[in-house]
Structures are given as structure tokens and as C-alpha cells.
Amino acid sequence: MNTAFDTHVRLRDDVAIMDLIGEINSGAGDRLEAAYSEVKRDDKPVVLLNFKGVDYINSSGIALIVTLLARARNDDRAVLSCNLSDHYKEIFAITRVTDFMTVYPDESAALAGSRPDEASQRR
Amino acid sequence: MPLSPEPPEDKESTVTQSPEPEEVAPAHTLIPRDAEHWSKPVTRLEVGEVPASAININVTGRRVMGPVQGFGKMWQKTYRIGLGRQAEPREVILEWKKNFSLFWPEGANFYGPVTGIAPGEVALLNLSMPGKLKLSTGVLVLFADDEAFTLMTPQGHMFAAWITFTSLEYEGQTVAETQVLLRANDPLYELALGMGGHKKEDAFWTHTLSSLAAHFGVEGAEVSTKVVCVDKRRQWSKAKNIWHNSAIRSGGYMMGTPFRAVARSFRRPRK
Numbered sequence: 001m002n003t004a005f006d007t008h009v010r011l012r013d014d015v016a017i018m019d020l021i022g023e024i025n026s027g028a029g030d031r032l033e034a035a036y037s038e039v040k041r042d043d044k045p046v047v048l049l050n051f052k053g054v055d056y057i058n059s060s061g062i063a064l065i066v067t068l069l070a071r072a073r074n075d076d077r078a079v080l081s082c083n084l085s086d087h088y089k090e091i092f093a094i095t096r097v098t099d100f101m102t103v104y105p106d107e108s109a110a111l112a113g114s115r116p117d118e119a120s121q122r123r
Numbered sequence: 124m125p126l127s128p129e130p131p132e133d134k135e136s137t138v139t140q141s142p143e144p145e146e147v148a149p150a151h152t153l154i155p156r157d158a159e160h161w162s163k164p165v166t167r168l169e170v171g172e173v174p175a176s177a178i179n180i181n182v183t184g185r186r187v188m189g190p191v192q193g194f195g196k197m198w199q200k201t202y203r204i205g206l207g208r209q210a211e212p213r214e215v216i217l218e219w220k221k222n223f224s225l226f227w228p229e230g231a232n233f234y235g236p237v238t239g240i241a242p243g244e245v246a247l248l249n250l251s252m253p254g255k256l257k258l259s260t261g262v263l264v265l266f267a268d269d270e271a272f273t274l275m276t277p278q279g280h281m282f283a284a285w286i287t288f289t290s291l292e293y294e295g296q297t298v299a300e301t302q303v304l305l306r307a308n309d310p311l312y313e314l315a316l317g318m319g320g321h322k323k324e325d326a327f328w329t330h331t332l333s334s335l336a337a338h339f340g341v342e343g344a345e346v347s348t349k350v351v352c353v354d355k356r357r358q359w360s361k362a363k364n365i366w367h368n369s370a371i372r373s374g375g376y377m378m379g380t381p382f383r384a385v386a387r388s389f390r391r392p393r394k
Contacts, residue, residue, distance in 0.1 A: 026271075026289065056157060059266035059273035059287055063199075063304050066190055066285075070197045070354035087155040094164050095265065095275070095285075096189045 003055055007035040009042075012111055015080075016044040021053035024061030032064055036071060047072055048110050049101075052083035062095055069101055082110040160268040162243040168263060168277055173234045173247050180376055181369040182247055182261035185277035193283025193306025194361040195313035197354035200303045200324070203347045204332040205296050209339040212290035213269045215299055219288055219335060220272060226334035228327060242267050246274075252370065257377065260369045262286075279367035281312045281320070299335055301328045306358070309365035313357065321350075 003022035010017045016039040024032075039047055049065070057065075072079045082104040084092065092098045104110035167184050190197055206215065219226070220240040224233035230251030236244040242264055250258045260281070262274040271289035276282055284305035291298060303324070307313035312320070329346040336344050365371075 026291075056155075058157065058160070058268070059271060059285065060289065060302070063273075063285055063287060063302070066304060067197075067199060067353050069191065074354045074356060085155065087158060090164060091161055094162060094187075096187070096192055100191050 005031055007031055009035055009038045011042065011044065014044055015046045015048050015111060016042055017048045017050055017107065019050045019053060023056040023058075024054060024064060025056070025058045026060035026064075028061060029064050032068055036068055039077075040075065044077075046078045046080065048107070049079065049081040050083055050107055051081060051085075051088065052107075054088075057088060057091070062091065062097065066095075066097060069097070073100070080104060080110045082107050157268070160242055160266055162263060162265050165243065165263060168245050168261065170245050170247050170261060171236050177232070177234050177247055178249055178257055178259040178373065178376065179247055180259045181279045181367070181372055182245065182259070182277055185261075185279060185367065187263050187265075187275045188278055188280065188283035188308065188364075189275060189285060190283055190304045190306050192361060192364075194309050194358055194364055195307030195316065196352055196357060197304070197306045199351045199353050200305070200328075201300060201349040202302075202325075202328040202332055203298050203300045203349075204336050204341075204344050205293075205298050206290075206336055206339050206341050206344070207296050209341055210297055212292060212297055215290035215297060215335075215339070216270055216272070216288070218338065219290070219299070220267070222338065226331045226338070228330045231327070240264050240267055240272055256370065256374055258370055258373045259376070276308075278308075278364065279369035279372065280308055281315070281369070282306065283308045283364075299332055301332060303328070304353075306354075308361075309368055310362050311365055311368055311370070325350075 005020075005022040005024055005028035007021060008019045010019065018035050018039065036047075069079050079101050081101055083106055084103055089103060092101075092103065165187060167186060168182050170179055170182050173179050210218070223235060223240060227233060232249040234247040234249070236246065238244060244264045245261055246264070247259070247261045250260070252258045260279060261277055263277065264272065265275040265285065266273040270291070271287055273285055273287040276284045282303075282305040284303055287302045289300050289302070291300070307316045316324075325348055329348070332346045333344070336342070
């Protein structure tokens with residue numbers, strides 16, 4: 001079943017948390033870009049991508065994540081991620097996105113800056 | 124901290140300081156429906172059988188490189204052509220995968236696996252370059268389903284890139300699209316991109332899409348091109364990628380051809 005993509009931005013101290021919801025495919029670009037503009041406006045040095053509500057990512061979706069990652073790096077903003085399923089941790093490792101984005105098991109671990117989970121340790 | 128942050132605007136109205144959403148079962152506990160569409164983890168690439176005439180270097184044993192691992196500025200290039208109502212998007216992707224190399228310009232050879240374009244397969248590329256150089260490189264099929272497929276390049280390729288081919292309904296017609304997310308792999312390729320490489324890249328995909336359209340009986344349709352510089356910084360820590368530069372290695376291989384031929388003649392068993 002296709003689920004339309006949406007994202008909301010929340011703030012926690014120095015971190016802007018982007019809750020990603022639904023399918024990340026080529027149609028998610030505009031919404032992701034709008035959400036990142038919110039993050040930029042708020043001027044937080046760290047962005048946390050929360051994949052908890054994501055049920056599907058295709059290759060166009062991964063490309064959008066990489067584009068967002070590049071934009072954030074261009075703005076000197078760190079990008080973290082959390083709540084990735086094992087399947088997508090593997091995809092992120094294959095595509096080597098994890099070379100530049102630390103993957104945390106959940107939001108609290110990411111916010112605490114605690115131990116990266118296995119996906120990021122493989123790199 | 125960001126070096127040049129945009130001035131903060133009305134925070135209250137743009138970003139909500141809301142509590143974390145309610146705890147619900149994560150959507151990802153479901154069985155992934157796309158597992159079969161992705162390549163399995165690949166540490167080092169291996170090329171299958173290729174014709175004897177093909178130059179098979181620069182691929183076997185190499186790692187894949189995404190746009191994150193490249194050296195140069197990051198570009199997103201989107202090429203699109205309208206196909207009218209000649210075919211449904213799934214038919215377009217099916218035909219594109221089946222005849223992938225036929226749509227490429229002359230001098231560019233794609234030696235795909237006999238099983239066709241499928242996730243995890245590795246294809247060899249031989250590309251004619253200026254100075255009669257035959258550049259040997261390859262691609263990994265990272266993702267493939269009925270609506271799209273994505274190729275990822277190896278170490279030494281001109282670009283650290285993902286190239287996604289897709290077809291979709293847009294404004295009442297079927298369109299075919301190639302989207303390339305790339306960084307030049309090393310400083311030499313970055314220089315080449317600035318000295319006509321971008322134009323060649325654009326011409327390559329324009330030709331490919333026009334040929335695909337012609338395959339579906341659409342002649343003379345215009346290819347639209349949208350180019351965005353996603354990250355203008357160069358990643359100097361990746362300058363060492365030049366060690367695997369496929370143009371340098373292919374050139375070295377070609378220069379060594381006469382010597383290898385002589386060496387082979389000495390190795391022939393005497394009767």
C-alpha cells in the first residue's frame with residue numbers, strides 16, 4: 001500500500017528532529033526540501049532524521065536523503081539518523097550513506113549522542 | 124555551528140516545539156516489500172562473462188562509490204523526455220532494461236549480465252574517450268523494480284554517482300527520466316568536468332533519452348535538462364581517489380598492449 005510522504009520538524013536543544021512519515025520516493029522531494037528550509041530557518045547545528053514512521057524507501061528516496069545530507073554538510077550542519085529498520089540499515093550500508101551519517105538505534109540514543117549502532121560501526 | 128546561518132525568522136510560527144509523537148508500533152516492523160529490489164551487500168565487485176573484445180579492467184575487486192564518497196562538487200542532473208501516450212511507465216522501464224545499451228551513443232558499450240538488469244548485477248562499460256582512449260569501468264545495479272532502476276559506480280569511475288532511470292505519468296503523458304546524482308571522483312575528473320565534461324555528460328543522456336523515445340515511435344521530442352549544484356564544496360579528503368582513476372589505468376593498459384602481446388608470444392608452448 002502506498003503511503004503519502006510527510007515530515008514534521010520538532011526541536012530539542014541543539015537538534016532539529018525531522019519525523020519522516022510514509023514512503024520516501026521521488027515524490028517526497030518537495031516536502032523534504034520544505035522541512036529542511038524550516039531547519040535552516042531555526043538554525044540548529046544538528047539534524048536528526050527519525051525514520052520511525054517510514055515504511056518504504058526506494059532508490060530515488062535514498063538519493064533525496066543524500067541530497068539533504070549534502071545540503072546540510074554545505075551548511076556545516078551534522079546529520080544523524082535513528083529508528084531505521086534492519087532492512088534499511090543494510091541499504092544505507094550498501095549505498096555507503098552511513099559513511100557520513102551516524103545511525104542511532106532510537107531517538108533518545110541519538111539525542112544523548114550515545115553509542116552508534118551496528119550499521120554505522122560497519123563502515 | 125553553521126558558518127553563515129540564515130537569520131532566524133519567526134520561530135514560533137515555523138517550527139513547533141511539540142512533544143515527541145505518541146509511541147506506536149514502528150512501521151518498519153513490517154516485512155520489507157522492496158527487499159528483492161535492492162542489491163545484496165557487496166564488498167568488492169565481480170564482473171561476469173564478457174566478450175573477448177571488451178577491456179575488463181578497473182571493476183573486479185573495486186568497491187562501489189556513492190555521491191557521498193566523491194571528490195568534486197555534488198550535482199543533481201535531471202533529464203526528461205515526453206513519450207505521449209505511446210506506452211505505460213512500466214512498459215517503458217521493461218523495454219529500457221531489456222535494451223539498455225541500444226540507446227547509448229556510438230562508442231559507448233555496456234556489457235550487461237546475461238540475466239539482464241537486476242539488483243546486484245555488475246556490468247562492464249567500455250567508453251571511447253578523446254585521444255582514442257578506451258576507458259574501461261563498470262556499474263552495479265543497486266536497485267531495480269518495475270518503475271525504476273538505479274546504477275552505482277565503482278572506485279575509479281569518472282563519477283561517484285547514482286544514476287536512476289524512471290518512468291512516470293506527468294501532465295497527462297508518460298515521461299522517461301534519467302536522474303544523475305554525482306561528484307567527480309577525483310581532482311583530475313573534476314578538472315575534466317569543468318573543461319567540457321558536463322556538456323558531454325548532458326549530450327550522452329540527451330542522446331539516450333531521444334533514442335528511447337524513438338524506440339517508442341516518438342521522434343524529435345525535446346529533452347529537458349535541470350541541473351542543480353547540491354554541494355559546491357570539494358571534498359579534499361577524497362583527492363586520493365585518483366589512485367583508482369580508470370582513465371589513467373585504462374591509458375596505462377592500452378600503452379602496455381604491445382608489450383603484453385610480445386610477452387604472450389614468448390609464453391607459447393613449443394611444439
